[in-house]
Amino acid sequence: MKKIGFLSFGHWANHSAYSTQTASDTLLQSIDLAVAAEEIGIDGAYFRVHHFANQLASPFPLLAAIGAKTSRIEIGTGVIDMRYENPLYMIEDAGAADLIAGGRLQLGISRGSPEQVIDGWRYFGYEPSEGETDADMGRRKGLEFFEKLAGIGFAQPNPNPMFPNPPGLLRLEPHATGLRDRIWWGAGSNATAVWAAEHEMNLQSSTLKFDESGKPFHIQQAEQIRLYKDAWKKAGHQRDPRVSVSRSIFALVNDQDRYYFGQEANRVDKIGMIEPDKRAIFGRSYAAAPDQLIKELAEDEAIQEADTLLLTIPNTLGVDYNVHVLSSILKYVAPELGWR
Template sequence: MQSFGTLSFGHYGPLGGGRQLTAADSMLQAIDLAQGMDDLGVNGVSFRVHHFARQQAAPMPLLAAIAAKTQRIEMGTGVIDMRYENPLYLAEEAAAVDLISDGRLALGVSRGSPETVVRGYEKFGYTGADPRGADLARDHFDLFLRAIEGEGLAERDAQSPFGGGTGMQRIEPHSEGLRSRIWWGAGTRETAEWAGRKGVNLMSSTLLTEADGRPFDILQAEQIEQFHAAWRAAGHPGTARTSVSRSIFPITTAEDELYFGHSNEGDGIGYIDGFRSTFGKTYAASPEVLVEQLQQDAAIAAADTLMLTIPSQLGVEFNLRIIEAFATHVAPSLGWKSTLS
């Protein structure tokens, strides 16, 4: 592990006891937290994207705001559901944020996770042949990649009052290097291999849609290995990046113990999208115990980036303390390289 950041689910709504976290609260707190993380030298901040839910649905304005108020930290998504996206509009937005941030966008996309509604992407005007929309997501992704690569996609109008000429026009703005910072979220070995062949980075999911009795970290490390093998076989230049997500809570105060003291559970087995799946466990312990546990996690060792799933509903101060404890007492022993060094 060289880098670490956070993955926020961005939930808002009733918190109990008459308390309410609004959509505005959620976004403004995310900006404040990102600023604090940037000051700590944390490498990245990412957000889950869900439609028809009280979570982040349109992340680009949030990422642009974070870009304008930070200096070093990467900002991204984990993941944008490509079934819902106009590929060319997404390409324009992504390039704009990448330019505003001086090349700090780490955009995670995929077919998306299960929704709160039935085929919500059809309400956005998109319909595919696959009942789960996998074909739609990949078709949209292919066009998105062509756009950010700078391919000419529309014929220039020689009679246009805004500039003549001939030839094919690319999407504008265009950001050089953005293509190398695109990630595909994969929950299976098959999709990880596909991402390797496509030449995009791998964002390994918080679950794998398989369960053969082996621990989650072993399954995930194998997935990462197969991704790298596919990347090499395809002959892509450069070095592929890989990330994994974990729920990790250094317990340093009585409040931490109250919230997370009984959360140190093993891997979970369940069903998602009709597939028997393995879910990663939660790590919650004193910093010295966490170091020992995380050094034994095969997938964390195999990936270059670790994303901590944070309880964003608990506010900026609480989350920043958790992140600072991890950065100070745990991450250096795992090979972390701060953006400040």
């Protein structure tokens, strides 16, 4: 059994073929899609965060709005780039959104990836400390966010406050009990997956990672997940971890599916550079008739290792079509693979 969610990159553009021509379209359709996805039995609504682009950026207003209009579906990110974040302010935003949703947030965070502008976090007022790289800064801020989510007081109270304080040091409010167990680290390498396990974060592994062995993508990703699980066990944490992988999967069941994604059939992994000195491997898309899709997905070792599968969706094609895409996976594919 697996939890199955969708992952939206939240694109919009003034294009005649797009259902999302404005930011407003994307935000409102994201809410509608989450509501519809819950109704058909999808387990999670996740959203990517990008800055300086025609894509979703500030996640917490959207997550709170979805939380207010749904009752069961998990609501998350995949991922928030911590280089751009104030960890303490983010705790307040996340706590409020989680309370509105009744404890359903699943927040993916990371040190970040190449963005639309050079060192975009500098425009947000952030600089690495002396001797730090921007990746170091992202991990440091991620840990500060994660640790202070525990709700332990750390701030010295004013002896003459406007309102009475409780005894002791003060924590940030509102505090969302249990949210700390629902933080995921987006890992692009084996080492960062182990780091996430050591720090008791769940693991998100996307459709790309650093190419560390030359093996097919799904095998490298499965090895990454096994290293993560071994490190978690070695650390002796008291709860079971969660692991998600992302995939582009399309069951071709009608002419519209074949028109949009028929060309994705027989795709293979790709190699590229996401940083000047970092070779990366990009996982293939899956697009085929359900019977063929089931055979191909049964051989994906990383999906087998994960408890959560996030289906990347073409959000620009509108709510109705994306509900069809998700419904097709639930109806024709998931039961045959034992995911449902």
